[in-house]
Amino acid sequence: MQNVLEQLKQNLQIIYRKAIDADAALSQLQQQGKGKFATIFDENSPFTTRAKRFEPYVQEVAGNMDGFVAMDFAATPMSDLQPQLTIIVQQIEALLATLAQFKATLK
Numbered sequence: 001m002q003n004v005l006e007q008l009k010q011n012l013q014i015i016y017r018k019a020i021d022a023d024a025a026l027s028q029l030q031q032q033g034k035g036k037f038a039t040i041f042d043e044n045s046p047f048t049t050r051a052k053r054f055e056p057y058v059q060e061v062a063g064n065m066d067g068f069v070a071m072d073f074a075a076t077p078m079s080d081l082q083p084q085l086t087i088i089v090q091q092i093e094a095l096l097a098t099l100a101q102f103k104a105t106l107k
Helices: 001-030 055-069 080-105
Strands: none
Touching: 001 055, 001 080, 055 080
16 A cells, blocks of 8 residues: 555656646736636546646645545555545546646647
């Protein structure tokens, strides 16, 4: 489980750095009158957050990670850990994919 947690933390750090750059680019686009949208992810995404920037989504994943890390892995059955871990992985995948698509559209 420790290796999984380390990998999740590394991915979150990568996402955080990319989100900062993407949010700065979004600010520039909106200053130019572009980037008119309500949210980055729609209601069918693995997020409860609704925002025009990436940072709030990163904060949601970080909060989910904090809750997951605080669980007592020895006393909690894997069947109880799996749903929360699945959501975290889905959120990380969604952020990585969307950040990559956004970066590609800027070129």
